[in-house]
Amino acid sequence: MALPPVATRDRGHETGTPNANGCVWGPSRATGHPHGTVLIVTLWVVLVLAGLALVFARSVRVAAAVSANHVASLQAECIATGALAYVMARITETLETGVADTSDAYEAMPVGEEGYFWVLQSNLESDQELQFGLTDEAGKINLNTASEEMLLKLPGMTAELAASIIDWRDTDSDVTAGGAEDEYYLLLPTPYHCKNGPLETVDEVLLIKGASADLLYGEDTNLNGILDPQENDGDLSDPPDNADGRLDRGFYHYVTVYSTESNVDAEGNSRINITDASAVSQVQTLLEETFKEDRALEIMIASGLSSSQSFSSILQFYYRSRMTFEEFSQIADRLTTSSETTLPGLVSVNTAPKEVLLCLSGLEEADVDALLAYRSAHSDTEQLNTIAWVTEVLDQTKATGIGSYITVRSYQYSADIVALSANGRAFKRYKAVIDTQGTPRVVYWRTLTHFGCPLDAQIVAALRKGQPLTDAGFTWR
Ligand SMILES: [Ca+2]
Numbered sequence: 001m002a003l004p005p006v007a008t009r010d011r012g013h014e015t016g017t018p019n020a021n022g023c024v025w026g027p028s029r030a031t032g033h034p035h036g037t038v039l040i041v042t043l044w045v046v047l048v049l050a051g052l053a054l055v056f057a058r059s060v061r062v063a064a065a066v067s068a069n070h071v072a073s074l075q076a077e078c079i080a081t082g083a084l085a086y087v088m089a090r091i092t093e094t095l096e097t098g099v100a101d102t103s104d105a106y107e108a109m110p111v112g113e114e115g116y117f118w119v120l121q122s123n124l125e126s127d128q129e130l131q132f133g134l135t136d137e138a139g140k141i142n143l144n145t146a147s148e149e150m151l152l153k154l155p156g157m158t159a160e161l162a163a164s165i166i167d168w169r170d171t172d173s174d175v176t177a178g179g180a181e182d183e184y185y186l187l188l189p190t191p192y193h194c195k196n197g198p199l200e201t202v203d204e205v206l207l208i209k210g211a212s213a214d215l216l217y218g219e220d221t222n223l224n225g226i227l228d229p230q231e232n233d234g235d236l237s238d239p240p241d242n243a244d245g246r247l248d249r250g251f252y253h254y255v256t257v258y259s260t261e262s263n264v265d266a267e268g269n270s271r272i273n274i275t276d277a278s279a280v281s282q283v284q285t286l287l288e289e290t291f292k293e294d295r296a297l298e299i300m301i302a303s304g305l306s307s308s309q310s311f312s313s314i315l316q317f318y319y320r321s322r323m324t325f326e327e328f329s330q331i332a333d334r335l336t337t338s339s340e341t342t343l344p345g346l347v348s349v350n351t352a353p354k355e356v357l358l359c360l361s362g363l364e365e366a367d368v369d370a371l372l373a374y375r376s377a378h379s380d381t382e383q384l385n386t387i388a389w390v391t392e393v394l395d396q397t398k399a400t401g402i403g404s405y406i407t408v409r410s411y412q413y414s415a416d417i418v419a420l421s422a423n424g425r426a427f428k429r430y431k432a433v434i435d436t437q438g439t440p441r442v443v444y445w446r447t448l449t450h451f452g453c454p455l456d457a458q459i460v461a462a463l464r465k466g467q468p469l470t471d472a473g474f475t476w477r
């Protein structure tokens, strides 16, 4: 490139005589300065400075992006914490008013201008649509109390894992057939002891012989209950799946370790244990207070309570007493066959999904379908206030068989909280378990962010474009 002439002060031409270039202030060979040296040095300096400026500008841009991401991440974190406070408030309100929440209260809830949160609920009916709301832990099989037979009926459960769960939680070191105690765990490459105590989280199952993420989570590796594109493309992208167009679930959504309740009636009074010898007079008083004296006497004689018959569940007492369903419903909540003050792991027949009800001893698919149909036909009625309602659906043997494993109460709820910053740059996901016995309190809080964003990619894309989710006509499911 031709450079334009530049006037340079030439001390050799004090007289102002034009030099060979025709410049008054031109370079002089006489002084030993070659033409353009200063110019070239200056250009280099300018070039280096420009380069430095570019490098600096780039690192400032990177730093700005990092800061923006950090701010978004902090926003998402704060939204998740706020969402937990919101969930606690909703639970308290529901407990006080008795009015159940709708799913709208947990879907794309805006938090100021900072972002949104969702409370995901696994949709066990469909693998195509996200569902929102709290999850009732009493509607699940409790890994700490379920029998081996019940565990075996869980979707995808193996005989080896069911037996090993029993050994993991029982306090002895006798190996159940197919199970494992210390002898197995201490020979692992990274050895550890068999717990010989109750599981504290559902994911603890992964430490047990025969367990795997495949069995626990199935194809739903982002735990959102729906079939995402990467869960239906075979080995094209993680996770591996069978690309059959349906979500093959693990047993994760059907199990819990949190369900427990006090052995008291709705008013908080201790129940009468009908297997106890001292119960006779208490039951008699209860019957006389509730019914006419003659009727109370008839029931006492028919039940065989005074001749110290044993009862496997209060439903057995019901059948023997020949009470009407309406009569028994009035006193059922006052009775128990357990001497324990807390009853862990009862399954709520009012909220459990089909797969969980199928785990109950002796129930077949037709029984479970009948239970579900009765339950939905009588939802929000007093019919469902005690476990006696199952006698309206099941035969005597089946109802009596499940009588001491079921409840109609729910005290523990879990919330799968997903928080997204307003610009869609960051998301956080947490699982919270809240125990509502007494003052509601959080008994579990763990990040699920590493499972990936469970929401539709369209939602994140919309936020990144600055499109608010509340825009009319925006379909984002
Ligand atoms: Ca054991």
Ligand SMILES: [Ca+2]
Binding pocket: 219, 220, 221, 222, 223, 224, 225, 226, 227, 228, 231
């Ligand atoms: Ca999924």
Ligand SMILES: [Ca+2]
Binding pocket: 230, 231, 232, 233, 234, 235, 236, 237, 238, 239, 240, 241
């Ligand atoms: Ca895949």
Ligand SMILES: [Ca+2]
Binding pocket: 219, 241, 242, 243, 244, 245, 246, 247, 248
């Ligand atoms: Ca599949």
